[in-house]
Amino acid sequence: MGEIKFVTGLLLTTLFTLAIVMFVIQFGDENDSAVLLSNDSDYSGIQDSLVGDVQDFNEDAEDSVDTLMSTTQEAGDQSASSGGQFKVGAFTMIRMATVIITVVFTKIFGDDIGFGIFLTAITSILVWMIGLYIWKAWKGSPD
Amino acid sequence: MSIYTQPNLTGGMDEVLIEVVTTVPSFMIGLLVFVFGFVFISGSATQKKQSGYADMPMWSVMASLSTLMVTLILTIKGGLINLETLGIVVALTIFSALWLFLSRGRGEQ
Numbered sequence: 001m002g003e004i005k006f007v008t009g010l011l012l013t014t015l016f017t018l019a020i021v022m023f024v025i026q027f028g029d030e031n032d033s034a035v036l037l038s039n040d041s042d043y044s045g046i047q048d049s050l051v052g053d054v055q056d057f058n059e060d061a062e063d064s065v066d067t068l069m070s071t072t073q074e075a076g077d078q079s080a081s082s083g084g085q086f087k088v089g090a091f092t093m094i095r096m097a098t099v100i101i102t103v104v105f106t107k108i109f110g111d112d113i114g115f116g117i118f119l120t121a122i123t124s125i126l127v128w129m130i131g132l133y134i135w136k137a138w139k140g141s142p143d
Numbered sequence: 144m145s146i147y148t149q150p151n152l153t154g155g156m157d158e159v160l161i162e163v164v165t166t167v168p169s170f171m172i173g174l175l176v177f178v179f180g181f182v183f184i185s186g187s188a189t190q191k192k193q194s195g196y197a198d199m200p201m202w203s204v205m206a207s208l209s210t211l212m213v214t215l216i217l218t219i220k221g222g223l224i225n226l227e228t229l230g231i232v233v234a235l236t237i238f239s240a241l242w243l244f245l246s247r248g249r250g251e252q
Contacts, residue, residue, distance in 0.1 A: 009161065013237070013245070017240070020237060024211070031219050034221030034222070035224060037229060039226060039231070040226055100199065104237050107230045107231050108238070
């Protein structure tokens with residue numbers, strides 16, 4: 001899986017999460033449902049959080065393109081001196097994925113603090129993978 | 144002799160269901176697990192039979208969305224399903240999407 005598919009996958013997951021949560025909340029409002037997802041504090045908060053993160057990703061992408069367009073390379077250079085163009089919203093991606101994974105794990109496994117170590121492990125390996133993807137895109141290794 | 148109190152059948156189908164769920168709280172959860180398992184197993188098994196390849200993440204999303212649609216209908220009337228169950232179904236749907244979007248396609252390196 002390349003960097004483009006990884007970042008696109010995380011972004012599509014974010015948009016899917018937003019679509020599903022907003023659909024379920026809207027369904028409840030329009031049908032006067034007895035059980036409303038908007039009464040769940042975790043889901044009502046995730047909507048605003050993810051919308052803000054997607055807007056941050058948009059700004060990061062624009063900044064990254066500006067950096068790419070202003071990058072110059074002299075003859076014989078192996079790579080650009082700055083890796084800014086390869087860091088497209090990586091930290092925004094981490095934030096979006098962490099918010100989604102936290103809510104999903106809290107809902108499925110509960111908020112028992114003893115089980116939190118699994119969440120810590122998964123978010124840690126996500127950060128580690130994104131770091132490696134940036135390094136791979138910039139320097140070409142590791143695989 | 145019945146194993147639980149018989150529901151009042153004169154109140155309508157939804158009242159019967161509510162009385163059943165009140166008596167057996169795991170009834171609706173079992174129904175949702177059945178819907179998920181039916182779509183997931185039958186869909187992936189049929190695809191495997193026809194093409195020799197089962198796209199598990201895709202069928203997981205299909206099964207999750209099917210379960211979510213059934214759950215949404217059950218939320219309209221109070222007493223059939225609770226907020227925790229709805230939250231878990233939505234969480235499983237999101238997890239299935241995460242699995243689908245981050246999975247490799249057939250033949251993809």
